[in-house]
Amino acid sequence: MPDGEKTKAELLEELDALRDRIARLEGMRDAAGALDEKWDSLVHCASDIIAVVERDGTILHINHTSSGVSGSAVIGRTIYDYVTPEFQSTLEGSIASVFKAGEYCHHEATGVGSDGEVRWYDVCIAPVRRDGKVVAAGIVARDIAERKKAEEALRQESERLASVLEHMPVMIDAFDSDGNIILWNRECERVTGFKAAEIVGNPEAMDLLYPDAAYRERMMRWWKLRGNNYRDWEWELTCKDGGKRFTLWSNISDKWPVRGWATWGIGVDITGRKRVEEELQQTRDRLQYILATSPAITYISEVGSGWAATFISKHVTRQFGHEVSEFLDDPHFWSNHIHPDDKEHVFAGLRRLQENDSHTCEYRFRHRDGSYRWVHDEARLVRDERGKAIECVGYLTDITGRKRTEEELMRSENNYRMLFENSPDPIAKLDEKWRLVAVNPAMARSVGLPMEEMIGKTAYDLISKDVADKRTTQMKKAVRERRPQFFEDERDGRHFHHVFVPVAEPGGRTTIQIIARDITAVKKAHEDLSKYRERIAQAEHLASIGTLSATLVHRLNQPLTVVRLSIQNALAQLSDVSCQDKVAQELKAALSGVSQVSSTVDQIRALAKGHSKQKHRKRVNIRRIADKTMRSLAASAREANIAISIEGLDSLPSVYMAEGDLEQLFFCLIENAIQAADGKEKNQIVISGASKGKHVELRFSDDCCGIRPEDFDQLFDPFFTTRAEGKGTGLGLCIVQDIASESNGSVWVKNNPGKGTTFFVTLSIDGGEKS
DSSP, X not given: XXXXXXXXXXXXXXXXXXXXXXXXXXXXXXXXXXXXXXXXXXXHHOSSEEEEEXXXXXXXXXXXXXXXXXXXXXXXXXXXXXXXXXXXHHHHHHXXXXXXHOOOEEEEEEEEOTTOOEEEEEEEEEEEEETTEEEEEEEEEEEXXXXXXXXXXXXXXXXXXXHHHHHOSSEEEEEOTTSOEEEEOHHHHHHHOOOHHHHTTOTTHHHHHOOOXXXXXHHHHHHHHHOSOEEEEEEEEEOTTSOEEEEEEEEOTTTSOOTTOSEEEEEEEOHHHHHHHHHHHHHHHHHHHHHHXXXXXXXXXXXXXXXXXXXXXXXXXXXXXXXXXXXXXXXTHHHHTBOTTTHHHHHHHHHHHHHHSEEEEEEEEEOTTSOEEEEEEEEEEEEOTTSOEEEEEEEEEEOHHHHHHHHHHHHHHHHHHHHHXXXXXXXXXXXXXXXXXXXXXXXXXXXXXXXXXXXXXXXXXXXXXXXXXXXXXXXXXXXXXXSOEEEEEEETTEEEEEEEEEEEOGGGOEEEEEEEEEOHHHHHHHHHHHHHHHHHHHHHHHHHHHHHHHHHHHHHHHHHHHHHHHHHHHHHHHTTSOOOHHHHHHHHHHHHHHHHHHHXXXXXXHHHHXXXXXOOEEEEOHHHHHHHHHHHTHHHHHHTTEEEEEESOTTSOOEEEEHHHHHHHHHHHHHHHHHHOOSSSOEEEEEEEEEETTEEEEEEEEOSOOOOGGGGGGTTSTTOOOSOTTSOOSOHHHHHXXXXXXXXXXXXXXXXTTTEEEEEEEEESSXXXXX
């Protein structure tokens, strides 16, 4: 209401209220002054640096500096003078942002005091407003050097921890709050094959390690239920190569959290242990199966004088008729059932058991029906860690059947040994490595060594390699085909017929039984019979040739003599008269032809004479005959440009035969070589010899053209010749073969086509003189 309408009381009441209001305002002014004083005091006493700066960074107010220089000394300078260069642009941007947008800024920076020392500060920048406008920026800088040192120490400690964890011999992994793996140490890499770069931060890492989705889901569900406090949880993870590894994980991250890790765990690779456990379980299963199915009786007994049984398997009832309880209740039950004759050596063996820790013996044990059965008892001592024997473990096997078989086998072996040792045929036995394990006297005599020196040797130690190769091949064939092999071979000039018999031995081994028979005499008889038949056929063939030859000689000799004499007379008469040269040449050509025919007739006469039954045989010196033949063929050899040499004939013994036969043999073989020479190149004939037992061997070697392969099989056929028509009769080699045969010898050829030949002739030294 207007003051003029108010009463005095009302005006006094309003005056009192105004006075109260003025008093309150004056109190507020006094309080504000006191507050400013307290604020100034607080600012200057604060440990933080508090400053007010303008837009360009000029310091308007500052409480103190880190270097201890008075704040008034820096007023008017810019805040940038006290910030290290790397943070100036950041601070400028922050101050500009405060003035422009009135935003609050916060960061860390390093500043430099007037003393040049660099410090770390936590900087907060806030706008200072007046009438709603930003007129300045307030800066609060807190010295965080100690915190930074602590953080650096923590960082170094974290690095050391990371290095330790990285090289720990156990698997260590860690997860962040999103379920990503953030730590994967070297042991994890070694076990799984996955490198840290493939696992750390990879959201699909668990898919790699546990590719089976059902298994992975089940594992993660269990993990969620268990939480991060579990021990010895077995996981099966998949390695990079696809292999499976068993790992045992423990997680105590709830009790021992690590900053930055949501959860972490320690794993141990137990794949080897799992395999050992599986093998141990398999061993236990096998042992249980053996105990249940094996015919052997397993037992455990005390160590001492009584050797009382503390355990025995149930098979004892099936094999010996006694109940298990009888052995366990009566400490002397076992010893009372041993055959009286065997007790002494059984208990002697038990005394040795305590010294050797193991013992094997065989003895007779009484069955419930009163009969005795043979048993094989194998025992072993079990000792504690101090070496004290605590029990005896062993097994019993009924070997009654084996004992009977051994007795029968012993009788059989005795019979076999008698036959083996007294057989006239060589017999031997070889093991699977082809070593001799038994030989009889006949085999020792055949090889020429004592029997004891042959044991353990192979065929290669006793005979030549080529013979040993052939015999070993047949033995391997006998083993491979599991049937006897029959085989003949020759050793040191003697022929043997072998039977290789494979013998199956216990344990799957196969040995070889060899029975050999010397068939040299039989082979010699067959060869002599064959040669005799050949000689008879040859003799009959040559005899018919001889008869024909004698007739031809008789029929041809006289007319040839008349023709030759007539031509010679005609040539003599023509020499005294003049005539055409052509006539004389024609007559000379005819005389040459008659001479060739006469030479052929002479060879036929020699063939007929050679088969005459009235040959005069005597001791003939081979070297003398060779020299005589060389002299008669010297001119032909010079004309053919071939040299004849003799080697080693002086030491040869004389041979018993017709001297003319030996001359003819040398003549034919040397003449053959001369005729093989073409006369264009220098060639040679080498005649050599050697004594070989009851024979001498002569060798006629030349380096001429050799024999064509297609002619080789016909060399000794009568009338076969490789010379031009009219140049030979083809009887020379046939005659040589016949002469060698009559001397109980032979002839053969070693041919080198295009390079030369060697004729080998053997002649008997006695030549059948005694026969």
